[in-house]
Amino acid sequence: MSYRLGVDVGGTFTDLLLVNEKSGDTFTAKVPSTPQDSSIGVLNGIAKVCNNAGIDPTEITHVMHGTTVATNTMLEGNGATVGLVTTKGYRQVLQIARSYVPGGLGGWVIYNKSNPIAPLALTIEAEERMSAKGEVVRKLDEAKIEAELIRLRDKGIEALTVSLINSYANPANEKKIKRIATRVMPGIPVSLSSEVVPEMQEYERTVTTVANSFVRPKVQTYIRNLHRELTRKMKNVQLHVLRSDGGLAAAKAAEEMPVNLLMSGPAGGVAGAIWVANQAGFPNLLTFDMGGTSTDVCLVQDGKAQLRRETTVGDVTVRASSVDVRTVGAGGGSIAKVPELTKALRVGPESAGAAPGPAAYDLGGEAPTVTDANVTLGYLPAEVRLGGDMTIRKDLAEKAVKSIADALDLTVHEAASGIVDIVNENMFGALRLVSVEQGHDPRDFALIAFGGAGPLHANALGRLMGSWPVIIPPGPGVLCAYGDATTRVRDEASRTFIRKFTDTSVDEVVKTFEDLADTAAKTLDNEGVARKDQSVSYQVDVRYHGQGLQLTVDVDLKQLRKKGLDAIGGPFDEMHRQLFTFALELDKEVVNLRAVLQGKPTKVKAPELKRGGPDPKAAVVAEHKIYADGKMRKAKIYDRAKLKAGNKVAGPAVVMEMDSTTVILPGHTGSVDRFGNILINPDKGGSSAKTRQATATKPVKKVTKASAKTAAGKGKKKATKKKKAVRKRAAA
């Protein structure tokens, strides 16, 4: 019998999900994480889950793992000492960056720029030059660069990046330098910009490749350790790591291109959410993952997460595909304050973090946080705890919130409710970014909440967005492990290919696509995916000649051969019109071609809950009061473990489980489905239904309808796919 295993290492718990490949049956386990060496926790978990399933670890053939090692290395700035080679004249490419000063007019007064991740002191120049067409303008001075590389080696660099001007058009000189470097500094990993991201734009290509070098040694050590420990117990096991774009990479590929893992963690959450929501019958959803300091949101359509061609971690943005997760600095720990001059109520982005933490946790924090507001309102009951180890002090929470109430001349409950409303609004802003701003009507999507604080705020956000139902899956931790276990092996190959439609031909485009597909297929071969299990799709980035943006259009090779380049141009015009209200009668231009290969999906059966009647009273553990919609209301507290399929929990209610708490607002009901999800919907004719009307975003609806009509004329599937383009820069 063969098994696949999904492993998610969180800050507190390591969650595991074991899947029988044949039957799809699943087994889960939860063990404490071991931050000093997470492979210990993983192995403990494997022992436990195998025990639960009654199998021997050697029966596990594939381990799939989402990791935050790359992300944390970036955020904590403790990666490798990176040396950088640029073309002569471009030594300061990272220092200058895009010359952008954030913060609007006068923003420079308070802007302090951080130092580049490859220090200038460790940046050297190569005498060489390629033209934009890839012709050699000046030959590489090999003797000179060798001497310089030796100097760098002696300064103790731990990784090397080579990023030369126009190397996307001709990588020959980068390759030569790599050969020299491998000779003079054996053992030092070398990343070439022409391999990591062979695309135009020297700063973006350089920073991406440097980021790759920066996280590479840490990621390499981590993956190798884990792999070694795994093979000790499971001889021929294959380790796969979840990439930022939601695909799986073989351990070796992940070690070499760790820049593709920067969003591995969030991608696991999104993948898990997709799987859970799909089981419950909702392929279109907005994911809402609210933690202590920040909230991640993502839009999923037809069961696919939107992707974007860049990844932002901290203040560094790199060119690597990732699920289009937007992050706002709003979480349970976000601090509320009232500035003296304006007397406005602000929440975040400053966070109390884990230390000193919210006032209610009694760890020394005194500043009022969102968590304190939730405690004050009764959403996080202080009186009842179910296995959670954190004590909650309502008196301390109220004391903290009172400082806000006093400054605004409000009652404590009004102030707490204001804090929650403002933080909800901030998260609403992020959800709008991925929906309305991309031309999607949020009312066509369900909202799925996870993360420590997601289920507390989800009902309120559903109301703001008009997104129903709000789905609260059981066990937020195991969600990511589901994501890891159910993801497919994926690889993509891309090439910058700038040609006006008039300067290229269908044959040339098709040929390039096929070459790219072949490259990616070989990667999958190496990961043991049989050709018959590989499926390929093609994408092209297009723009009007002279435009800066690119929109990604999915390409069907058959259609392309039949209809010519109109098979790309037509959908592009349509997409442009939908996003920006107009299309232009100008030459179109191909920018990048991409082939994406995927292995076949894993069959996983969702465990089902015992069926019960609509009345949930067996799960009630206490009577309680919460403040909602302007007054105190009676509410019941439920133990989620005791809820049964078919139960209907009427709001106001609080549903508790070990690692999360769900609030159901007045005028709403949570129905428990057969998989244990709580589906919250507004009651018919209730106050919330009215609010929903008021929130309606009519103009957007019109756009969607209009485009749906056009779509109907052109074949259903195509036009509903709304890919988004590379954003010029992350929204400030």
Place this chain on the structure above:
Amino acid sequence: MPATIIETNKKAFKRKKVDPITLDIVENAMLNARHEMDAVLFRTAMSPGIREQGDAFPMIANRDGKMVVGQFGSFIHGFLKGFDETIEEGDVFLTSDPYSANGAISHANDWLLLKPIFKDGRIIAWAAMFGHMTDIGGKVPGSLPTDARQIFEEGVVIPPLKIYRKGELQQDVLKLILHNCRLPHWNLSDFNAIVAAIRTAEKRCVELAKRFGDDVYYSALEELLDRNYRAMRKLIQTSVPETKQYFEDYICDDGMGMGPYKIRCAMWREGEKVIFDFAGTDPQSVGPVNFFLNEEMFKMFCGVYMIMVFDPQIMFNDGFYDLMEVRIPEGTLLKPKKPAALSCRTHALGRIFDVLGGLLGQGSPDFLCAAGFSDSPHFMYSGYDKRGEWYQLYQIGFGGVPGKPSGDGPDGHSLWPSFTNVPNEFLESYFPLRIEVYETIADSGGPGLHRGGNALRVGYCFLEPGEISIHDDRWLTYPWGVTGGLPGQRSTKLLVRADGSQELMPSKCDRVVVNSGDILYFDTWGGGGWGDPLKRPVERVEFDVEAGLVTHEGARRYGVVLDKDGKTDQAATKELRAKMAKERGKTKLFDYGGTIEELKARCKAETGLEPPAAPEFPRWLKAAGQAAPKMKLAS
């Protein structure tokens, strides 16, 4: 006659009490809408000037035309005053004439689009955006002729007009305008992009009014303006003294060999009101360096600057306008009379920020910033390539952000909001040139406790015969340092011909013929230093030297002596610092690098260029007794 606004719904808006939470929600939603306007614009515009460099600015105003979110303040009043038709639902207005719009835009390259946002027959807000067009025709590519004497030489000037009349595009008008531009497809797509951005704002405002109700939305915008008024009143009380403060700065020349031109401003407080008076500013130039400064826009500059310096928490909008009074004498460089040429106003516009910084900061030196990269120098290159196709590049330059209380100024960056550089690989693939050098210039940032940012050097190697234009400044006067900090390095332009001969270029010039293989070194200027350089921690100096941002020799200006390995010689440093401190005496609040007379006297020796002659001001100004010449249409 001012504009007549036609609203089919006569019901008055009712001011309601808005709870603080709703207010904050509306404010955030409005900010989001503004950012969304930017996003739409940058993604769909086509000229590199707008789409890569971000030379365009959005605004959303309340029903009365007061800016609630945006950057440059509202110009709607100026616009309405100069427009004598009706304003109706579905109208979109377009203008590029500074004289008709009271300086709402300050040269004809900026196209301003404005749309009243109607809901149920009433105006609930206004959305506007202006953007710099790469070319609007006229005598030189780029439409910024350095020798223009009248605005009529500067390309097509669009008076305020309805480009959409009740929702319908006035095709003929647009056709007429585009027909006069060298790159009409760029103008057209930039125009479309701005319209799309404005419509985005419209959608969001209508949604918000629906969500909260028209009266609450209306009241919330009013309250946001009031809130800003209250915050600014306190800020002005605490940071502006009642005694008069003066500050003056210069633009170096007018492109015609005359200069420098003085910009002088006095500031004082009377009760809760602050007054800015530009009396003493030089008369308008006969050339194109005049800057038609809109008083309201200047208020916004001041307000934003004060907020950034003293309390960045405050959200800025037009609410505080009544607390400021701006006096700009007519016929001066800052309020020129028609038909003065205006195209090269970027230098005076930038310099206003240095004047402002000096003016506000001298009373509270802890908040004073040094002079920075107060300009957006332009470079243009155009001609016909081998295939006979017209190419035309317009680029904005970057330089040193000044040293400031919060830290060092970034190297090779911009003072302007949202500006970004164009990737050189992009340039090389679309234009016949190669960028041989793209780096900041060591030692060009003014030394200080906080170092001024370094200037940028761009080496343009031309691959086709063509013509170039240069627009820059600060080649004669220095980006000054403050509170002990030294000035930054001035700008230079050096053209190295393919045969190796060298030509120093003036800071403003047009139609310079270049050939394949010629290289132009376009060096901008560094930011001034902030605070005493002798107190800069030696490790910081060492770090900069190791990074190549400061040279070994340059370290001595910080009193730091390094050995040949770049390590500090502690004893020698201590000694040098003591010696320098003694020789220097007390640190100066401002270090201008010399008086204008001294700079002119040293000019030839230091810069290789002749000093500019004293400006001759337009005679007709005097003849007309400071009144504009009568110009009548022949009928």
